[in-house]
Amino acid sequence: MLTTVGLLFTGELLDHVSRWRAMQTIDELIIIIPVVLNLKGNLEMNLSARLGTAANIGELDDPITRRKIILGNLSLLQVQATVVSFVAACVSVIVGSIVQLTASSAIASTPDFDSGNTNSTVFHYARLPHRPMPPHDSKLKSGLTEFTMVASSAMLSTCISSVILGSFMCTLIVLCRRFGRDPDNIAPPIAACLGDLVTLCLIGAVSSVLITFLNTLYPLILGILLILSAIICFIFVRQNTFVRRLVTQGWSPLFGAMLISSGTGMVLDIFASRYEGFPLLAIVISGLPGSVGSILVSRLSTALHAAASTRVSSSRHSKEPSPRLVMLTLLLVTLPIEVAFLSTLRALGWLRLPIIFALFSVVFFCCAVCTSLYLAQFLTNFLWSRKRDPDMYALPIHSALMDLVGQLLLVLCFEIVTALGVY
Template identity: 60%
Template sequence: MRKPRPSTPIGGNKISKPAEFIMVASTAMCTTALSSVVLGSFMCFLIVMCRRFGLDPDNIAPPVAGCLGDLVTLSILGLVATLHVSIVNTIIPLILVILLSLAAIGWVVVARRNTYVKDLLIQGWSPLFAAMIISSGTGLVLDTFVSRYTGFALIAVVITGLPGSVGSIFVSRLSTALHSAGTYRLPSLVDHAPHPKPRLVLMTLLVVSLPIQIVFLSVVYMFGWLHLSIVFAALEVMFFCITVLISLFLAQSATNILWSYNLDPDMYAMPLHSALMDLVGQSLLVACYELASLLGSKVRSRPAT
């Protein structure tokens, strides 16, 4: 069972002080900067390697970025936060905040002088803020139901992450096809194979993702991490397929709509799609647990004694 939340301090005194606030700000800024450098460098390397070995980056980059993004960022956050704890009462966090703020201003000036990337300074902010708001709702769903159902956190990662990755692949492939149809490409980069029909790609991604989910359920059952009834397992697979279908149709609709408004789907669709699928996936998982409970499966967590 999850530990209860800490109660509000008696007397209304705030726990955090300016030193703690600056430490948190410094931790967040350092983590963001380091994570951007690591992930950005890795993704550039991955794309170059895909082109070198004749692989399609659309099939590899989106799921890798989605999986490594959380893992790398949280790992760096833990390391940076641990280091900041020992310097919380020093001036070092404040110096880091000032230096990173000045560096951000300098990078904006440098980016504005680059004709290839200067447009990125004013594009893509709205989907990021919208995704942040949607993710807040996802956090509320997780916080509400994670202690109510057995294994909710374990299954939620897969029922949201895998459909989200599949949808990201679909967005990337559709976006590439749209850009290729309207943009001249160098002969050395031309893919002589025609782009497959979206419906074929959709069905392929659905068929590919289903065995992965079945293998996941088998692994967690064999290792004893989660005891699944036949009814719940069948319902979970069914709701997983529904989530994947929603993800794919949402990816196709968002890509086509954004393209019709001259907006880059790679920049606008992916953040919104990822955030929405986290919310949709967890909501459908709650419905799956409730339906399994109505059918007699013991899926609710036992209250703490």
């Protein structure tokens, strides 16, 4: 439920942020948002999974060990956030250049072109509704100045977000351990709920401040300072025996997830304007099954680490529910949330929902949840058999694939009800 509410607020906030001065001045600031949210969200999910596993196998019980693990993971998160945001800035500049060239070609080939009615289309990645780009009239062309502005805004906002959310997630997991709650059931949905919302708020706020210094050296100086900070954190991580090995792990699934999300963005871009309410429904049918799968990944990964560890007694393993029971429970828990979501949309008049369409959407939502759960189980076991830590490798790929599968199932749902003449 928290994940669904967080995703809805994120979509609504994006609608407002896209109208701010910085976003209307530089195209790449809009383009970078879905890329950053996709990559940054995976970092928080990985952090929650790693610390959840560490808590459940008893590594966080000793105060000295706990301090080293938490500080090491927070430093690692800063390094990852800086690299991820810089790569996202590069991607946004490339996509922005392609969009501008495409728009210029379209303008040149359109005899009746009206410069006041131009919109540029961007690829919108996981879990975010499609928003048309502001007009190109007063836009700045992509260049070194704009790239510095975009990169500095992205790096500063993601670094601040990492400090806030990372500290919160560490505190939450320690409290779960202290009060006898399983963090694998709590941390991943909370990370998914707050990650996008907080990062989007910070991108909007930081870019609004830095846009006033666009033609100065301040964005460049800020970017250099952030890179130096990441280097210091990297040195600290390399000296920490608990997280040293993690520096070189998990990068391939992060950027692989970004490529998969490109397909998701194209699906959303094609069908968002074709079907009424597609972006709003896509939020839940993609985001919620992905969050459910992340819970299962965390639980299975913890069980695998615990089985390989001497810290956890075999009597505790016998008390753990079977994976099939966990999967069935997660399915039954999410089904009422989907029904409540559709009922709320209908009651508030946000979307026209015929009964037949609602029934089909619930059926396809269940298909998405089942796909997410089986995919989570397969990825976790496969990666473990390949000597890869599921806490680092499984969640990014799983999240990106479920965004794509969820939206494809929603397209199929719309196609069926349209063929039946219901919608």
